[in-house]
Amino acid sequence: MEWLGAPGAGLAIAAENLFPPLPSEIILPMAGFTASQGSFGLVEVLIWTTLGSIVGALALYGLGAWLGRARLIRIVDRMPLVNVADVERAEAWFAKHGDKAIFFGRMIPLFRSLISVPAGIERVPLLRFTLLTAAGSAIWNTIFVVAGYLLGENWHIVEQYADVFKWVVIVVGAVAVGWFLIVRVRRIMRDRAARAAASEAAGSPEALDAAPSDVAR
Numbered sequence: 001m002e003w004l005g006a007p008g009a010g011l012a013i014a015a016e017n018l019f020p021p022l023p024s025e026i027i028l029p030m031a032g033f034t035a036s037q038g039s040f041g042l043v044e045v046l047i048w049t050t051l052g053s054i055v056g057a058l059a060l061y062g063l064g065a066w067l068g069r070a071r072l073i074r075i076v077d078r079m080p081l082v083n084v085a086d087v088e089r090a091e092a093w094f095a096k097h098g099d100k101a102i103f104f105g106r107m108i109p110l111f112r113s114l115i116s117v118p119a120g121i122e123r124v125p126l127l128r129f130t131l132l133t134a135a136g137s138a139i140w141n142t143i144f145v146v147a148g149y150l151l152g153e154n155w156h157i158v159e160q161y162a163d164v165f166k167w168v169v170i171v172v173g174a175v176a177v178g179w180f181l182i183v184r185v186r187r188i189m190r191d192r193a194a195r196a197a198a199s200e201a202a203g204s205p206e207a208l209d210a211a212p213s214d215v216a217r
Helices: 006-018 024-036 042-078 084-105 116-121 126-154 157-202 205-216
Strands: none
Touching: 006 024, 006 042, 024 042, 024 126, 042 116, 042 126, 084 116, 084 126, 116 126, 126 157
16 A cells, blocks of 8 residues: 555455455555555545455456356256255345345455355346445445544554454354254255155055055056
């Protein structure tokens, strides 16, 4: 940011979108602090960081569009514990709530990047996707940049609160994934037990004795 100015902040945020481990919760307050030192203007850095968010999101949207539904289904078909029905349910949910997911997803750590991929797969109209991404990103960026600007040299305080939010998201996501896996494994085990019982019943002596009389009838 000291070398490139406000465009450097935008470049850092674009990279954060493509590589989620890069924390926007640190980059944005630092950009606000740098703006408070007079290196560049507050409005300038807000514009550039929002543009960086849009560029990064569009790159992932393009990845999703390239992947497409057909490739996704082929991948899912080879994966354990998931099936095509899961994709269809996700598509139905995204068709109903996609706009809200894109807008609010830009304000949730980790999901900020991931939400662009299903949007690309579902081919959400590009203009609508860009506007929703810009709106959600502008809100998120403004909160953290202005916090860094106002806190000055104490900008790193923001990181402490952002870390709490991030870990809440991680825990909730882990619990949701764990619950999904437990439910899916139990369903698979029930299905296998039911098939085994049916196969055993079909091969029982009673079933074999009944077969000739059925043929005779």
